[in-house]
Each structure stands twice: as C-alpha cells, then as structure tokens.
Amino acid sequence: MSIMSYNGGDVIAMMGKNCVAIACDRRFGIQAQTVSTDFDKIFEMGPKLFVGLPGLATDTQTVAQRLKFRLNLYTLRENRAMKPKTFMSVVSNLLYEKRFGPYFIEPVVAGLDPKTNEPFICSLDLIGCPMVTDDFVVSGTASEQMYGMCESLWQPDLGPDDLFETISQALMNAVDRDAVSGWSAKDYVIEADKVTIKTLKARMD
Amino acid sequence: MRTNNMTPEWMDSEVSTGTSIMAVEFDGGVVVGADSRTTTGSYIANRVTDKLTKVADYIYCCRSGSAADTQAVSDIVSYHLDFLQSETQEPPLVRTAAHLFKGMCYQYRDQLSAGIICAGWDKKDGGQVYSIPIGGMCVQQPFAIGGSGSTYIYGYVDSVFKTGMTQEECMKFVTNSLALAMMRDGSSGGVIRLAIITQKGVERKVIVGSDIPRFYEG
Numbered sequence: 001m002s003i004m005s006y007n008g009g010d011v012i013a014m015m016g017k018n019c020v021a022i023a024c025d026r027r028f029g030i031q032a033q034t035v036s037t038d039f040d041k042i043f044e045m046g047p048k049l050f051v052g053l054p055g056l057a058t059d060t061q062t063v064a065q066r067l068k069f070r071l072n073l074y075t076l077r078e079n080r081a082m083k084p085k086t087f088m089s090v091v092s093n094l095l096y097e098k099r100f101g102p103y104f105i106e107p108v109v110a111g112l113d114p115k116t117n118e119p120f121i122c123s124l125d126l127i128g129c130p131m132v133t134d135d136f137v138v139s140g141t142a143s144e145q146m147y148g149m150c151e152s153l154w155q156p157d158l159g160p161d162d163l164f165e166t167i168s169q170a171l172m173n174a175v176d177r178d179a180v181s182g183w184s185a186k187d188y189v190i191e192a193d194k195v196t197i198k199t200l201k202a203r204m205d
Numbered sequence: 206m207r208t209n210n211m212t213p214e215w216m217d218s219e220v221s222t223g224t225s226i227m228a229v230e231f232d233g234g235v236v237v238g239a240d241s242r243t244t245t246g247s248y249i250a251n252r253v254t255d256k257l258t259k260v261a262d263y264i265y266c267c268r269s270g271s272a273a274d275t276q277a278v279s280d281i282v283s284y285h286l287d288f289l290q291s292e293t294q295e296p297p298l299v300r301t302a303a304h305l306f307k308g309m310c311y312q313y314r315d316q317l318s319a320g321i322i323c324a325g326w327d328k329k330d331g332g333q334v335y336s337i338p339i340g341g342m343c344v345q346q347p348f349a350i351g352g353s354g355s356t357y358i359y360g361y362v363d364s365v366f367k368t369g370m371t372q373e374e375c376m377k378f379v380t381n382s383l384a385l386a387m388m389r390d391g392s393s394g395g396v397i398r399l400a401i402i403t404q405k406g407v408e409r410k411v412i413v414g415s416d417i418p419r420f421y422e423g
Contacts, residue, residue, distance in 0.1 A: 002214055005247050008391070032223065032353060032391040037423045141247055144213055179223065179247045179391045184422075204422055205242075205387040205394030 003104050004055055004126075006031060008180025009041050010140030011052030012171050013110035013121040014154060015133075016163035019191045020119045022050050022110035023171045025140075026199075027183035028057055037183040037204065045071050046081050048112040048190055051091065054140035055105030055126070063103050066094060084111035084120040088130050095128030102126045106139040110190065117192040136170075142178035149174045164189050164198070172202050218246030219271060223392020225354030225383050226256060226267035228324035228334040229366075229375045230347050234403030235324040235332040236372065238379035239267050240354065240387050241395030252395045261286045263407070264302045264325030265400050269352035270339065271318040278309050278319055299325040303335035303343055311341025322349045326402045348378075354386030354393035361385055372401060376410075384418045 008029050013022040028039030042052045043064045051067065053060040070090055074082055082090070088109050095103060103126065110121045123137035124130050131137070136154050138146035149170035158166060168187055175182040185200040223244050228237040239256035242249055256268050258276075260283040268275035282305045286297045303323040310319055317339075324334040336349040350362055362382055370378065380397055387393045397412040 005214065008247065029391055033357075034389050034391060145248075176252065177249045179242065179244045179249055179394070203394070204419065205240075 001031070004106075005141045005180055007055075007057040008141050008178070009054040009057075009060075010138070010142045010146060010171065010175055010178070010181045011041055011054045011108045012136065012138050012146055012150065012167055013052065013108045013123070014136040014150070014158075014163060014167045014170075015119055015121050017157040017159055018117065018119065019160045019163060019189060020110045020112065020121055021163045021167045021187060021189045022052055022108065023167045023185055023187040024052050024054065025171065025175050025181045025183065025185050027181055029180055032179070034183060040186055042186065042188060043068070045087060046111065046114070048114065048117075048195070049082065049084055049087055050110050050188055050190065051087070052108040052110070052139070053105045054108075055103075059103040059105045063094070063105055063107070067091060070094065081114035083113055084109060087111070088122050088124070088132070092124055092128035092130050095124060095126065099127055108137050108139050112190055112192060140181065142174045142181050145174035145177045146170060160189050160191055160196070164196070168200055172200065176203055213248075215246040215248035220245050220250060220273065223354070223390065224256065224269040224352030225358075225386035225390060225393040226269050226322055226351045227355070227379050227382055228267060228322045228349050229370070229379055230324070230332045230334045231370055231372055231375045233332060234326045234372070234401060235334055236375040236379050236399060236401050237265050237267055237322070237324050238383050238397060238399045240383055240393040241398060242393055243272055244392055247391075249394075254395070255398060257398055257400045259283070259407070260302055260323075261290070261297050261325070263296055263327060263402055264299055264323065265402060265407070266302075266306065267322040267324070267351065269320040274317045274319045275321065278306065278317070278321070281309060282306055296327060298327045298329055299323065299333040299335065300330070300345075303337065303345075306337045307341055307343035310337055314341045320351045322351050324349075324402070326404060332402070350382065352393065354383075354390035357389040358382050358386045372403075376401065380412060381418050385420060387417075388420070388422070
C-alpha cells in the first residue's frame with residue numbers, strides 16, 4: 001500500500017494563450033472504497049491564483065489551510081496580491097520545512113500575474129522542489145496516464161474554449177485508466193477578466 | 206515494501222480482477238453478470254475484460270481474485286468437462302462443474318486466490334447457481350454475489366431479491382446491483398457484461414455508458 005495512492009486523486013494544469021486552466025478529479029476514497037464524489041483538490045488562493053493538492057487527503061486539507069494562512073499574512077503586510085511565482089516559493093518553503101517528515105502531496109500551481117496577467121503554471125514534489133514549465137504539469141495517481149494524454153493533446157496558444165476541451169479530455173481519459181481516481185471532475189479556466197468553473201459529468205466507476 | 210521506487214507501482218503488482226460478479230437463478234435458466242475492470246495495482250490494465258468464462262456449452266463461471274489463478278483453474282475445469290462430455294455423450298451437469306471447481310480451489314487453497322461463481326443450465330435440475338469463495342467451499346444458492354465490489358451491495362440484494370422472478374426481472378436485478386457495486390468499488394468498473402443461459406443456449410449482452418443505471422452520486 002502506497003501512501004500517495006491511499007486516497008487517490010489527480011490534478012492537471014495547462015498553459016494557453018493569455019489564460020491557464022487547472023482541473024482535478026473529485027473522488028475521495030479509502031483504498032478501493034469510494035467515500036464521496038465531491039472532494040475538490042483545487043483551492044483558490046487569490047482571484048487569479050489556484051493551487052491543486054493531490055495526494056493524501058488529510059494533507060490536502062491541512063496544506064490548503066496553512067498556505068491560505070501564509071498568503072493572507074503576506075497580503076496584509078504587502079497590501080497587494082501575491083504573484084504566482086512568489087506563491088510557488090511559499091509552497092516550496094512550506095514543504096521543505098517538513099523535509100524529513102513530509103506532507104504527502106505533490107502540488108500544482110496555476111495562475112495569472114495580478115498586474116501583467118502573464119500566465120504561469122508549475123508543479124512541486126512532496127518536499128518542495130519546484131518545476132516551471134510552459135506547456136502542462138500533472139500530478140497524482142494517474143500521472144503516467146496524464147503525461148501520455150497531455151503529450152498527445154496539448155498544443156501551444158490554445159484559447160480558453162479549446163484549452164477547456166483539451167484539459168478536460170486529457171484528465172477524463174487518464175483517470176478512466178486509474179482505479180482510484182475519477183468519479184467526476186472540475187475544471188477552472190482562468191482568464192484576465194474571469195474564471196470559468198465547470199463540473200464535468202464523467203464515468204462514476 | 207517497495208525497495209525500488211524508480212519503477213511505477215503497477216510494475217510490481219499482481220494482476221487482479223478486483224471485481225463485482227453475480228449470478229441469479231430463475232425458472233428456466235440463470236443470469237450471470239460481471240463488471241469489466243482488471244487492475245495491476247491501481248492501473249487499469251483492461252477496462253473491457255470479459256470475466257464470464259465458458260466452461261461448457263451451458264455452464265459459465267464468473268471469476269474474481271487473481272486473474273492468473275482463475276484463468277488457470279477455469280481452463281482445467283473446462284478441459285475436464287469436455288472430456289466428461291466425450292465419455293458420457295451428454296452435456297455435463299452444473300453441479301459437476303461446481304464440484305470440479307471446488308476440488309481444485311480446496312486442494313490448492315494455500316496457493317490460490319480465486320473466488321468463483323459457477324452457474325448454468327442442465328436438463329436434470331434446470332438453472333443453478335453455485336458459489337465457490339476463497340478457501341474452496343461450495344454451496345448452491347438462489348443467487349450469489351462475489352468479488353471486492355460485492356461487499357457494498359449485500360444490503361441492496363437482500364432487500365430487493367424475491368423468489369419467482371422472471372428472466373427480465375433477474376436481468377434488471379443483476380444490472381442494478383452491479384451498477385451500485387461499480388460506483389463504490391475502485392476495483393470494479395467499465396461495462397456490465399451479462400450472459401443469460403437457458404435451454405435455448407447462451408445470450409450475451411453488454412451494457413455500456415449511459416445505459417448503465419445511475420443512482421445517488423453523492
């Protein structure tokens with residue numbers, strides 16, 4: 001039994017033209033048993049900044065709360081919204097503090113710069129090593145499947161609607177090959193002026 | 206314990222038909238059903254597996270547990286039944302098939318991980334369902350459920366089952382039960398495969414996608 005696949009779950013983030021998208025499955029399970037189908041793994045950290053926290057569910061909740069705490073204090077002190085790149089460093093720092101007894105999550109960050117609206121995505125491992133890419137990042141129990149789907153489906157400079165389709169198909173087909181992920185999905189498409197949240201009807205098995 | 210973390214988890218995991226299987230007897234035959242998911246660890250190796258295996262013209266078995274073990278055992282039982290048919294010049298009895306399964310599963314109980322439901326139709330006793338769980342006991346039942354997904358539907362099947370159901374009612378019963386099990390069990394899913402075995406022969410059906418019944422989805 002692996003700790004990272006005890007609860008199951010996946011997150012993908014993709015880069016588009018002046019937009020980003022982040023999506024997660026919604027299953028909460030205990031090994032093979034599905035307990036609920038509305039457990040979101042993506043949390044809003046700012047009007048255009050989202051973080052996905054797949055992995056052990058208890059750590060998903062705890063890290064989301066602790067990150068929000070640190071972000072709130074930053075916002076109060078600096079009196080401005082945090083940039084996504086800075087947020088990545090905050091996540092990295094929080095995780096490395098627990099280097100020898102880590103949180104069992106591998107986060108994904110997606111957002112737009114508050115001032116310039118430049119899109120940004122990155123992922124980190126469970127002890128905080130950051131990786132910034134300009135195409136897509138994946139994390140979770142179906143990561144191998146998601147890599148395959150993303151490599152095939154992603155293209156640069158997709159508009160918001162095309163990006164939504166691409167990320168949805170990549171996530172849904174990947175989790176259909178994973179016994180501990182799926183049971184519906186949620187997509188966030190983040191543009192300069194709005195965030196579109198869609199819940200996807202998916203296979204419930 | 207995984208000492209090597211360079212390879213993905215599924216490369217060191219045994220192939221298992223996690224599973225939800227079921228069989229119900231009615232007057233004139235049986236309905237057998239199964240999901241279609243095979244997993245190696247949490248990777249779904251096959252999402253359209255056929256777990257309903259023919260062992261004789263009118264006798265099928267539903268397989269759960271280790272894919273290798275159940276395939277090997279059902280191949281051997283199928284051979285024995287075929288040989289018996291040549292000797293007796295008659296189709297084999299369902300109880301014979303069930304006892305052959307029992308014999309193997311009991312004798313090799315320490316080495317096998319196989320849960321089997323053997324069901325079919327014969328001229329002598331009509332439709333019959335035999336349950337051969339892990340350990341190798343054999344018991345005839347009006348209906349049987351098995352596999353990891355069956356644990357989620359014991360209450361449902363006990364509350365819905367009634368004697369004297371028609372073929373259509375049995376098919377609905379199996380379909381609804383398996384749909385509920387597939388929803389809750391991570392090791393079960395895919396499509397619902399049915400086989401209806403009567404004097405007329407075997408009718409195979411597959412229920413896919415939006416035809417699979419949906420219930421409360423939390």
